[in-house]
Amino acid sequence: MKRIRAHLLMCFGTSCLAGGVQLVKEAILRELEKRDLLDEVNIVETGCNGFCANGPIMVMYPGGYFYQKLKPEDAPELVEEHILKGRPVKRLMYVDAKTEKVIPYLHDIPFFGKQKTRVLRNKGLIAAENIDEYIAREGYEAAYRAVKEITPQGIVDEVKKSGLRGRGGGGFPTGLKWEFAARESADQKYVLCNADEGDPGAFMDRSILEADPHAVVEGMIIAARAVGASRGYVYCRAEYPLALERLGKAINVCREYGLLGDNIFDSDFSFDIEISKGAGAFVCGEETALMASIEGRRGEPRPRPPFPAQKGLWGRPTVLNNVETYANVPLIIRNGADWYTEVGTEKSKGTKIFALTGAVNNVGLVEVPMGTMLGEIVYDIGGGIRDGRPFKAAQIGGPSGGCIPKEHLNVPVDYESLDKLGAIMGSGGLIIMDDNTCMVDLARFFLEFVQDESCGKCPPCRIGTKRMLEILERITQGKGEEGDIEKLEKLAYRIKETALCGLGQTAPNPVLSTIRHFREEYEEHIRYKYCRAGVCADLVRAPCQNECPAGVDVPGYVSLISEGRYREALELHRERNPFPSICSRVCMHTCETKCRRTQLDSPVSIRALKRFLADTETEYFSMPVVVEDENRARHKVAIIGAGPSGLSCAYFLARIGYKPTVFESRPEPGGMLRYGIPEYRLPKKVLDQEIRLIRNLGVEIKTNTSLGKDFTIEGLREEGFDAVYLAIGAWGSMRLGIEGEDARGVHGAVDFLEKTNTGEDLARLGDVVVIGGGHAAIDSARTALRLDSDSVTLIYRRTRDEMPVSPEELDEAEREGIRVKYLVTPVKFLTEDGRLRAVTCRNMSLGEFDRSGRRRPVPVEESAFDLPVDTAIVAIGQQTDEDAFRGDGVLQLNRNKTVQIDRDSRATNLPYVFAGGDIVRGPSSVVHAIADGQETAVCIDRYIMQEPDFKYPWTGEKVLDTKFDPDADPVETPRVDTPTVALSDRRRNFHEVEIALTEKQARLEAERCLRCDYREEK
Amino acid sequence: MTASTEKCSCEVLEEELLATLDDQLEAYKGMPGGLIPALHVAQGLFGYIPRSAIRHVSEVLDIPMSEVYGVVSFYHFFTTQPRGKHTVSVCLGTACYVRGGKRVLEAFKQKLGIDVGATTPDGQFTLEVARCFGACGLAPAVRVDEDVHRRVKPTKIGAILEQYAEEITEPEEAAV
């Protein structure tokens, strides 16, 4: 009888099943069988583990080792190492991708490690309702000092020296405020605590009151002693029942202990606190309104002066600070101002607590030194953006604050620096937004909030913000007009100047700030009725379609697939994009990143569906309407470059009757599709087939005809061409500019790919290093692997997170055997007799944030090492190929050699010459090139025909008769990914890697679409 | 808000509640700033502040009716309308908003067939928009009575409402 060595708990939840846990299990069983261990291992299929992001998941006992992201290939190692030899496989255990440490110690987790917990020092440590535990952490010793050991002036001096500034938003020096109140003589003075935390997204004060209420009480006692007040109020919002309860208990127990009441610590100092419960009015966060509310009146602000320090609550001198400010005070008195000022910047001392929310991985309450870089808060403490999406902006300071875009992730978070960017510290709400947030809609949201909360006393706030809101509503509904932005700005400045209180004066800030940093989004809404975030319902039919640069009706063709109506689906696709077959193989499919199905389980596998669809087309093309138009046919249009953009432009022109001519310098049409993308991703026969479709429409393609050599732009004009579309791409490989780059064995990625695509013999490659992290880099690496190479290593100067290439593609490359080294950059190519022999590399580390919002790699000192290689492929970017194109001498170029065009007319400085694709954008995606072609076709037609009202057959939505039941609750079903051929079948050949779904799979997958395009009958 | 769940137009009950109110109002007589705490008491007893309660508050505290009205209407927390047995508050605080709170609200509006601030004709649900109740980490959040439902999706709201619908129908059927 054999004993059971190990129990494997494998997660068979939906997500892990979709991730292939079944295959992993089978692989493990096979390995166990090989080693005759089947009887000694018990495999249990468990339900969902909840850690779906890292599935398939397996827990192994004894020991409870947590394995993640398992693949069938991992089985031999797992069985051999862990089960047989008892050595856990660290590689597969749960790790933080960046630090690679297996068991995190608290300080090693950036969320905790990067924080500086001073005010929150008791969080999670003490039972909030137990005063003794607070006292055990030196609680009330500062109050004792304040009452018995130092003079009131001494307290004021210490607080002044500490540099403490109001944490409620304004940042007014606390010590100074106290000094004003202390100077007044009156029979009664008050100390108030503002706990009316009304900013959306802010919950710092609530957490402090809940976790450590005595810190606030103690701070108030000290303040009362300093200014000579005998009564205090905490004005706390009614929405915080738990905070109210805990604070109430804290006050009661203080009375029992004699810490509140008469003759505190046997002195002549008496002070007591009451709670004033708010009743839901945001404006009561404003100090004069707050006092009116405590007095039992409508919480309307009044003009200042007189300031509360002179005439406050019931006309008496009053000090008002917020919760966090008070919680700082005991620390200052106990540890001294010198200790306090050890942390912070010159003018902003101590720490600041933020309520970090929104699109970050770690949502929560964080305390950091003043002056901490915003990027550190977002990426280190916040753990980066959810789902790996890009950071777009941070909204700081709530409805009075502003936003900070990615260009400024380096901003130190302190009062002055934020002010310079048009934001404010505010009370500490910090909302992180990704590309799914529309900045215009965000501004509208804040204005709606302020409008709703305006007390109505002064017209600028009551009426002015209403007018602003109306304009913003129009813009988000697609009814924006030219001049709206200027109108908003004018109103905003007028309101800022004339409103009565802080609420009104700061109300326009979110609008001004979004206009300042995201003006182009406002313009897109107004001019193009386009919401790039896919948020504004009136402008977005379905998020996937909105995201597609070419505007393909995704839900339309997907639903047609679900009904088996493939020809109609292809026809619909070709309304906006002539290349379903090509795009099903090479498109970046950003449509999937916006799929709402993600909220339910995972996005619809749109590209895989398209691939299935394309493969159903075998004999003739399913085409949308093509119009014969004699008038248009008479006008000659030249297109330079037969890449995706040029061909797309030719296609759309042909559909409205033109017969354009395409000039191509290379022997075959297709551009980068033919010469840049390897055969295993896009077979040439697929490309040829869809190019034939363009030719069938009467488009003439003249190959081996080069601009500058065989013809010129001006020459075309003389030949009678009415318009020219320049779409020659970006074929120049960027150079590293380091020693040895011209050695034999060093290739530019574009050259390397072109040579392999034309079948040129590159002889033996040996050990290959590819430098870069984009598509060209991955394509080069995977191509090299298929040629006569010994090994392929990819080096990238940043980390996986910053790589432009999609994670799936990278995974596939790694599976094929490409080694990837992150944070490595080449310094020098070492040569022997003019031939490459090694690359000297250096390790990098990530430093500050650059303007793209990514951390800039900086060299690690003395980290150089040599990597022996025979071949190096430099894939660090592409630009205009200057040998092929010098702007023909007549076109205006940008500094980076791209061609300048007018955004609306797409014309260059020559009105009859238009441009698009990579020559305008720099290296970009196939679908952007196609979209440019489509858009330019319209521009060219408008230029030639001057018919602004002409209706283009591809614009406007097609009415769909596919069935859809809006009431049916969607069932959670796993997504089907594009299947691929086995690794063993990819060696040394260029056969296509991806394969199509089966019809059954495709139709089921198509049914997963939630049909966001569906609207109730109007 | 405990007593409010017993929605009853029965006059006897209202009389009783008004008497309780009068008792409790004594504590706020002559107290500076006593009006708002007094109104909290009234709202707590009735679940809303009926005209009769306003009159009592005005009389006991010796504050003109108009002033009491002024304060009641100023603060969102006070309401002069009776409410449904269950209050559905959809958070539109920024964190919830950017995570789809708006779509959740639209779904509730459709499902309940009412607008924000209204109560369903059967007196079951009142729909409200909330300004963040501190569950930002769980956005989008919806509060039904005292329960916070986290990460609510438009497709899941039917199931949420059902929980409460069941709760009430059972005892009613038992009573019949």
Add this chain to the structure above:
Amino acid sequence: MTKIRNLADLRKIKTEVQRKNSLREGGYKVCVTVHMGTCGIAAGARDIMRVLLDNLEKSGRKDIRATTSGCLGLCSHEPLVTVERLNEKPVRYALLNDEKMDRIFKEHVIGGKPVMEYVLTEGMDTED
């Protein structure tokens, strides 16, 4: 309750609490803290507390201390629980539910072996 009149009174309480709360001197072998701020409660911290107390009662153990505390700040990982065993570093668990708490009680609190797949961190996060 006696009034606090001077520093000595404060210090006395401090010493007493530290003695009582210290696992060794308080006669405890394990301390389990459930973090119960609004976020935690909304995420289900009350249920976690209930499971903990149920388990504690069933176990009949007197040397295990169950206590509550406020928000730890990591709201997106609520509910959070800290388990501290005598002479061991405190271990913090995240994203708990009833079953997980049940397992943690049995395997870690009683069994002494942290349930690794639910562990967030070990150690404490304050300066002092």
